Amino acid sequence: MRKEPRMATLYDVAALAGVSPKTVSRVLNESHLVAETTRKRVLDAISKLDYHPNAIAASLKRKFSNTVGFVVPYGSDFVFQDLNMMEQLHGVHDALTQEGYNVVVSAPLNKKDALHEAIRLAKRRNVDGIILYPSSGIDRIIAEFTYKGLPYVTLGMGFKDQRWNFVEVDMAEGAYLATKYLIASGHRYIGLITRPTGFFNYPENDSYYAGYNAALVELGITLRPEFIREGNFTFESGYREFRYLKEKYPEITAFLCASDPMAYGAIQAMKDMQLKWLEDVEIVAGDNLPLTQKIFPFLSSISNPSYEQGRQAGKMIIALLRGQKEMPGIVLKAEFIPRRGRPFPISPSSNL
Amino acid sequence: MRKEPRMATLYDVAALAGVSPKTVSRVLNESHLVAETTRKRVLDAISKLDYHPNAIAASLKRKFSNTVGFVVPYGSDFVFQDLNMMEQLHGVHDALTQEGYNVVVSAPLNKKDALHEAIRLAKRRNVDGIILYPSSGIDRIIAEFTYKGLPYVTLGMGFKDQRWNFVEVDMAEGAYLATKYLIASGHRYIGLITRPTGFFNYPENDSYYAGYNAALVELGITLRPEFIREGNFTFESGYREFRYLKEKYPEITAFLCASDPMAYGAIQAMKDMQLKWLEDVEIVAGDNLPLTQKIFPFLSSISNPSYEQGRQAGKMIIALLRGQKEMPGIVLKAEFIPRRGRPFPISPSSNL
DNA sequence: TTGAAAGCGCTAACAC
DNA sequence: GTGTTAGCGCTTTCAA
Numbered sequence: 001m002r003k004e005p006r007m008a009t010l011y012d013v014a015a016l017a018g019v020s021p022k023t024v025s026r027v028l029n030e031s032h033l034v035a036e037t038t039r040k041r042v043l044d045a046i047s048k049l050d051y052h053p054n055a056i057a058a059s060l061k062r063k064f065s066n067t068v069g070f071v072v073p074y075g076s077d078f079v080f081q082d083l084n085m086m087e088q089l090h091g092v093h094d095a096l097t098q099e100g101y102n103v104v105v106s107a108p109l110n111k112k113d114a115l116h117e118a119i120r121l122a123k124r125r126n127v128d129g130i131i132l133y134p135s136s137g138i139d140r141i142i143a144e145f146t147y148k149g150l151p152y153v154t155l156g157m158g159f160k161d162q163r164w165n166f167v168e169v170d171m172a173e174g175a176y177l178a179t180k181y182l183i184a185s186g187h188r189y190i191g192l193i194t195r196p197t198g199f200f201n202y203p204e205n206d207s208y209y210a211g212y213n214a215a216l217v218e219l220g221i222t223l224r225p226e227f228i229r230e231g232n233f234t235f236e237s238g239y240r241e242f243r244y245l246k247e248k249y250p251e252i253t254a255f256l257c258a259s260d261p262m263a264y265g266a267i268q269a270m271k272d273m274q275l276k277w278l279e280d281v282e283i284v285a286g287d288n289l290p291l292t293q294k295i296f297p298f299l300s301s302i303s304n305p306s307y308e309q310g311r312q313a314g315k316m317i318i319a320l321l322r323g324q325k326e327m328p329g330i331v332l333k334a335e336f337i338p339r340r341g342r343p344f345p346i347s348p349s350s351n352l
Numbered sequence: 353m354r355k356e357p358r359m360a361t362l363y364d365v366a367a368l369a370g371v372s373p374k375t376v377s378r379v380l381n382e383s384h385l386v387a388e389t390t391r392k393r394v395l396d397a398i399s400k401l402d403y404h405p406n407a408i409a410a411s412l413k414r415k416f417s418n419t420v421g422f423v424v425p426y427g428s429d430f431v432f433q434d435l436n437m438m439e440q441l442h443g444v445h446d447a448l449t450q451e452g453y454n455v456v457v458s459a460p461l462n463k464k465d466a467l468h469e470a471i472r473l474a475k476r477r478n479v480d481g482i483i484l485y486p487s488s489g490i491d492r493i494i495a496e497f498t499y500k501g502l503p504y505v506t507l508g509m510g511f512k513d514q515r516w517n518f519v520e521v522d523m524a525e526g527a528y529l530a531t532k533y534l535i536a537s538g539h540r541y542i543g544l545i546t547r548p549t550g551f552f553n554y555p556e557n558d559s560y561y562a563g564y565n566a567a568l569v570e571l572g573i574t575l576r577p578e579f580i581r582e583g584n585f586t587f588e589s590g591y592r593e594f595r596y597l598k599e600k601y602p603e604i605t606a607f608l609c610a611s612d613p614m615a616y617g618a619i620q621a622m623k624d625m626q627l628k629w630l631e632d633v634e635i636v637a638g639d640n641l642p643l644t645q646k647i648f649p650f651l652s653s654i655s656n657p658s659y660e661q662g663r664q665a666g667k668m669i670i671a672l673l674r675g676q677k678e679m680p681g682i683v684l685k686a687e688f689i690p691r692r693g694r695p696f697p698i699s700p701s702s703n704l
Numbered sequence: 705t706t707g708a709a710a711g712c713g714c715t716a717a718c719a720c
Numbered sequence: 721g722t723g724t725t726a727g728c729g730c731t732t733t734c735a736a
Contacts, residue, residue, distance in 0.1 A: 007475070007500075009729060020707045025731060035705060052475035056417060057729035059408045060712050067456070067478075076449075080442035081642065083433070090432035093459065097428075102478060104419070104454045105445065123359070123404035126419075126454060148359075235646045264647055290433065294587045295616055295647065361713055372723045377715060387721060409713035412728050 008049035017045040028053055059125075067102040068092075068317055069127040073114030073135040076107040082233070083289050084259070084306045085133075088155055091310025092131055099318050115141050122150045129317045134158045151320035153313045157329070164326040167312045171258070171286075174302035174334030175211025178256055178284045181300065181338055183219050187254035187282065190216075191245040192228045193238060193266065194258045208258050208286075227252060231262045238265025246273060246281070253281055256302075260287040263299065278340070288337055300339045305332050360401035369397035380405055411477075419454040420444075420669055421479040425466030425487040428459040434585070435641050436611070436658045437485075440507055443662025444483055451670050453480075467493050474502045481669045486510045503672035505665045509681070516678040519664045523610070523638075526654035526686030527563025530608055530636045533652065533690055535571050539606035539634065542568075543597040544580045545590060545618065546610045560610050560638075579604060583614045590617025598625060598633070605633055608654075612639040615651065630692070640689055652691045657684050 010028075014021045019038060026034045027042040034042070045051070059065045070092055072079045079085050089105065096103050104127055108117045115137050121127045122145070129151030132138060139159040145152045154166040182190050194208045209228065216223050229245060231237035238257055242265065245252055257263040263285035275281045277298075285292055288303035309332055316327050362380075366373045371390060378386050379394040386394070397403070411417045422444055424431045431437055445455050456479055460469045467489050473479045474497070481503030484490060491511040497504045506518040534542050546560045561580065568575050581597060583589035590609055594617065597604055609615040615637035627633045629650075637644055640655035661684055668679050 055476040056411045061731045080438045086432045124407040413715045
């Protein structure tokens with residue numbers, strides 16, 4: 001069916017160099033065990049034939065493919081437009097590329113397929129290990145991977161009390177500082193547009209909520225559960241929840257958003273409601289994406305170390321592939337970057 | 353070194369089902385050639401043993417890996433933060449996933465490595481084919497791939513007069529319409545912040561310029577070459593070139609930007625220069641990204657069909673893998689989406 | 705330091 | 721419809 005380019009094999013090289021296949025293999029993999037003159041001859045033959053070792057054949061024998069899967073259980077529409085996820089992928093890519101691993105990216109068309117996809121890739125040996133985004137059902141996958149001895153790392157905890165093979169970002173510190181900052185700025189009623197319940201399978205552990213609550217408690221402000229709304233990280237949900245909260249509870253003057261796009265949406269809602277930045281409302285973003293810093297330079301933000309999370313996950317999966325049985329989970333801390341100092345660019349005419 | 357999970361092989365299945373290996377293989381690949389009862393027995397054995405075919409072994413025999421490489425010759429810092437490139441990847445991913453191919457993403461640490469990386473992946477059989485982003489030096493790669501019969505598709509033309517295996521976006525129509533629109537709105541001096549010369553190896557073919565120029569000619573406006581500046585797609589370059597043009601040629605009242613991030617930068621520069629939207633200056637963006645539509649809903653834009661470009665490239669590489677010798681290049685057309693209708697949200701206080 | 709032979713797990717020829 | 725055999729291109733004993 002498909003044209004097969006004839007490519008030189010290790011045997012061709014051996015024949016041309018007048019040595020055995022094994023010697024060629026040695027030159028390729030452990031050339032220090034080969035006499036310098038033989039080595040030279042082999043290398044000559046290799047370049048003369050434009051020989052490239054067949055990675056598939058090596059994989060079959062060695063039993064690993066030098067490839068890691070990055071599997072995200074959300075529609076690809078969502079994934080490739082999510083700058084945080086892309087930053088995680090970025091970190092994963094860099095860590096793996098540096099060590100010579102390839103990255104297969106998969107965002108199966110529907111969520112349920114993702115778990116099968118992870119299993120499929122791993123069990124069919126397309127990949128040596130998987131970096132997985134947590135979502136409901138992931139605990140089953142983890143159990144299965146563990147049982148079968150298949151290496152995996154989760155980007156965030158996959159279930160309550162997971163102790164191994166994850167890289168989590170603890171937002172509590174950032175949310176705590178952000179909330180204190182808002183209170184110190186005079187706000188008394190603070191809305192929280194947080195991550196979706198069940199997103200990570202253990203809503204009670206939402207570190208945004210934890211930090212937010214801790215600051216309120218410390219400063220003697222009563223928690224108002226009705227001020228907390230769930231978004232799904234998107235612009236639209238930020239817009240919607242901002243409007244909902246501000247219309248229902250006009251006393252709220254500050255909003256903590258768990259993602260940058262939700263902050264964008266909140267800002268747009270603010271404009272549409274003819275509210276003025278700082279005068280009527282203050283917003284804190286949740287990711288501190290480079291793009292956000294450029295477009296909204298006055299926006300304070302919790303920082304979300306997505307790149308570092310991905311990079312650590314990449315390093316962790318490599319350690320597992322190299323024989324570590326399991327790796328203790330890593331928890332990265334979010335910071336808070338205050339930027340209020342100049343008024344937010346907004347005019348009344350923007351709301352026409 | 354690394355723990356090897358013992359997994360069932362096709363022989364185990366054959367033994368348990370009491371049939372020959374070939375029969376199992378038949379059930380897996382062409383099950384219609386197998387008696388229903390035997391098939392049942394084999395399937396039973398498969399599920400009993402939790403058997404998953406080893407893709408590596410199949411690849412070795414079949415001579416293809418069912419994997420396609422997506423190689424971008426820019427620093428990964430650049431790639432994963434570029435929403436257009438991610439949309440292209442998105443399209444590639446969707447097209448390939450749908451047909452059961454895996455996608456390996458690689459953005460080698462430095463530009464020069466990218467070409468080697470493409471060759472390495474293809475020649476070592478990690479991938480069956482490559483989707484390549486054009487950059488200087490790509491013509492050599494194309495020549496080599498062609499010579500060796502290795503399938504490739506380029507996202508945009510890799511060199512002047514390339515006729516096969518590319519998916520290009522022709523911006524001329526969009527730029528033409530955008531320019532006419534600006535002229536019709538009363539602008540007479542229009543700046544163009546275009547793509548970097550040499551980005552695609554044949555600067556004389558810049559379709560932004562072509563469309564811009566065509567509109568000027570048609571409406572009898574003299575082309576002022578000094579009104580044309582090159583950016584590199586980024587916020588920073590948009591900011592810089594806007595300032596440069598507006599400070600040097602204050603008569604310019606409209607700016608056409610070849611990317612959305614450059615339009616963001618231009619908008620920021622406009623604010624910093626205390627200029628007013630529409631009153632002093634009008635800007636047209638170059639990508640029409642979903643995010644831009646949300647953040648700057650009043651911003652007219654040329655549309656850049658990045659997703660579709662990626663999807664077509666995915667379909668094209670599949671056709672090549674399936675035996676097509678070469679595929680005629682595809683040219684997608686950019687449109688223009690006018691959105692001016694409401695003033696741009698900007699106030700004097702934003703420039704403090 | 706080098707080589708011969710076996711085999712990774714699958715599929716393609718070619719029988720039966 | 722089904723089974724036997726021989727590889728795919730490497731690496732890995734083991735021996736020389």
